[in-house]
Amino acid sequence: MDVQHLKYFVAVAKEGNFTKAAQKLYVSQPTISKMVKSIEEELGVVLFDRTGKQAKLTDAGEVILAQAQNIIRSFENLSSELDDLMQLKKGNIHIGLPPMVGSRFFPKVIQEFHKKYPHITVQLVEDGAKRVERDVWNGTLDLGVVVLPVSEEIFHTFSFVNENLMLLTHPDHPLSKNKSVSLSELEHESFILFEKDFALHDRIIRECVRSGFQPNIIYESSQWDFISEMVIANLGVALLPETICRQINQKQVSIIPLTNPAIPWNLGIIWRKDRYLSFAAREWIRCTQMFMEQNR
Numbered sequence: 001m002d003v004q005h006l007k008y009f010v011a012v013a014k015e016g017n018f019t020k021a022a023q024k025l026y027v028s029q030p031t032i033s034k035m036v037k038s039i040e041e042e043l044g045v046v047l048f049d050r051t052g053k054q055a056k057l058t059d060a061g062e063v064i065l066a067q068a069q070n071i072i073r074s075f076e077n078l079s080s081e082l083d084d085l086m087q088l089k090k091g092n093i094h095i096g097l098p099p100m101v102g103s104r105f106f107p108k109v110i111q112e113f114h115k116k117y118p119h120i121t122v123q124l125v126e127d128g129a130k131r132v133e134r135d136v137w138n139g140t141l142d143l144g145v146v147v148l149p150v151s152e153e154i155f156h157t158f159s160f161v162n163e164n165l166m167l168l169t170h171p172d173h174p175l176s177k178n179k180s181v182s183l184s185e186l187e188h189e190s191f192i193l194f195e196k197d198f199a200l201h202d203r204i205i206r207e208c209v210r211s212g213f214q215p216n217i218i219y220e221s222s223q224w225d226f227i228s229e230m231v232i233a234n235l236g237v238a239l240l241p242e243t244i245c246r247q248i249n250q251k252q253v254s255i256i257p258l259t260n261p262a263i264p265w266n267l268g269i270i271w272r273k274d275r276y277l278s279f280a281a282r283e284w285i286r287c288t289q290m291f292m293e294q295n296r
Helices: 003-015 018-025 029-043 059-086 099-105 107-116 129-138 199-210 224-232 279-294
Strands: 091-097 120-126 143-148 155-169 190-194 216-221 238-241 254-259 264-272
Touching: 003 018, 003 029, 003 059, 018 029, 029 059, 091 129, 091 279, 107 120, 107 279, 120 279, 129 143, 129 199, 129 264, 143 199, 143 279, 155 224, 155 279, 190 199, 190 224, 190 238, 216 224, 224 238, 264 279
Parallel strands: 091 120, 091 143, 190 216
Antiparallel strands: 143 264, 155 238, 155 254, 155 264
């Protein structure tokens, strides 16, 4: 028994006649009789009293009619809801963004997406890239912006930023006039880093260790503007992405290219390979890719 069987049964119940129901549904009378008979055989009950010209519901038929109408209504609602989703008339997307990324890259993307799909809700969760990656992995988030690379076996990725970290010092710092600075020259400096939930935290420490020293970390923060203010106050040095450095008042700090090694800062949107991605989320990715490519 399927929904089509139930629709035929309900039509006969409403018309009170197999022939009229068949005409209304544009099927043959034997077809509709066979459908109703199959329901009776499957349920083991008689649905209609067929002794007269009219097909009158039995007690069992009355009970099944009410349930059949509910099932048909639910199925039609389901079809309508799915159609809305496929036509992007509704939907909900959960996206994770590191704080220093969201304000720089995504307000215009969100604005354009909302204009095009006003009934799709975009819920943004601000967190460090490491936690965003974890939450995309466990399904809490549909999509997330993280520092690449990530596991290619687990995630699909779309890269949209490829740049390096820059050194920030106070203008009076001995290195402030250099055209470039190697990481090993910072061995005795005090570092101001992002917190442990941020991918850059571990990456900077790892590169320092590779250069032969353990960095002296005096403060950790989740806010790039607070980190830059600490440098302006001459409390230490910091390593921040080029994009962020462009937003800092360069009269108050010195921004110097970091070399030997350069530390890359590559951003990308990630989503799970083995998990269903909604129509709305797929459209978000498509719109974001198009926007980023147009504004490079």
